[in-house]
Amino acid sequence: MNTFSSYVIKSFKHDGHLHRMWLKNWLVPEGLLHEDHRREAMLVLINSQTKIVEADGKEWVSRIPGVSFFIPKQWFNVVALLEENGIRYYCNVASPPYVNGRVITYIDYDLDVIRMPGGEVYVVDQEEYEQHKQLYHYSSVVDGKVKQGLKALLARVQGAEPPFHDEHIKFYYERWREHGAEG
Numbered sequence: 074m075n076t077f078s079s080y081v082i083k084s085f086k087h088d089g090h091l092h093r094m095w096l097k098n099w100l101v102p103e104g105l106l107h108e109d110h111r112r113e114a115m116l117v118l119i120n121s122q123t124k125i126v127e128a129d130g131k132e133w134v135s136r137i138p139g140v141s142f143f144i145p146k147q148w149f150n151v152v153a154l155l156e157e158n159g160i161r162y163y164c165n166v167a168s169p170p171y172v173n174g175r176v177i178t179y180i181d182y183d184l185d186v187i188r189m190p191g192g193e194v195y196v197v198d199q200e201e202y203e204q205h206k207q208l209y210h211y212s213s214v215v216d217g218k219v220k221q222g223l224k225a226l227l228a229r230v231q232g233a234e235p236p237f238h239d240e241h242i243k244f245y246y247e248r249w250r251e252h253g254a255e256g
Contacts, residue, residue, distance in 0.1 A: 075102045077249060080118055082141065083178045084167070087209040092181050094126040098141065101245050109235040116143040116170065116177065117236075119249045140245050142236040143170035143177060148222025149186075150179060153242040159190025160239045162230070166202075166222045182219045188230050188237065196223070 077099040084092040098118040103111060110117055121138040142151040146169050154161045166184035170177050183202040187195045206216060230237055 075104050075248075075252065077102065077119070077252060078175065080175045080177055082118070083176060084165075084181045085178060087180055087182070087205065087211060087215070091128050093128065095120055095123050095135075096126065097123045098177075099249055101249070105245070105248055107235070107238075107241050107244075110142070110241070113235070114145050115236065116172070117141070117245060118143075118177075119245060138246060140242045143179070145169060147225065148182075148218050149226040151226075151236055153236070153239075155242065155246055156190065160242050161190055162186075162188040162237060164188070164226055164230070166219055166226065168218075182215075182222075184219065184223055186223070186226050186230060194227070194230055196227075 080098045080100050082095040082098050084094070086092050098120045101117040101119065106115070106117060118141045119138070120135060120141070123135050124132055125135055126132050138155045140153045140155070142153075144150070148169060149164055149166050150170065152163045152165075154163060164186040165179075166182050166186070168180040168182070170179050172178075183198045183205055185197045187197060189195075202219070205211075211219070229235070235241075
């Protein structure tokens with residue numbers, strides 16, 4: 074059955090406090106997943122005009138449609154943003170996703186990788202990672218997992234490996250728009 078179901082995504086910091094929450098995200102049904110994504114048991118979610126709640130309680134609505142990818146056991150997640158000039162990939166180095174009912178949670182470790190529509194790649198927020206590493210007392214195990222996650226993520230980006238294929242992003246978004254987001 075190709076029904077899109079609604080999920081909440083919650084991002085936390087290492088000490089357990091809420092970082093950010095996306096209130097309506099639509100899970101792409103397994104029957105619509107590309108075989109590369111199904112093979113890795115990726116969770117693929119779409120949001121558009123969703124309410125976002127920040128740690129301080131501030132609320133805002135996303136203006137750019139996004140297709141998010143969570144891959145079990147991987148220390149990163151990927152958000153493909155469908156912008157006017159092309160797809161920009163915003164990737165979070167983060168703990169593997171944890172799913173409880175219709176809520177997906179992860180710990181955000183600050184480091185981000187951005188791949189621009191033209192292919193340029195940037196690693197950002199390295200200073201923030203170093204500050205939080207001290208503040209939250211990351212163990213050597215966590216630090217190692219974060220660095221491995223960054224390395225694996227960069228390898229996928231540079232190798233144009235899944236989920237870094239614009240045509241798949243567009244396919245998911247169009248199927249979601251066609252089927253409507255019933256929730």
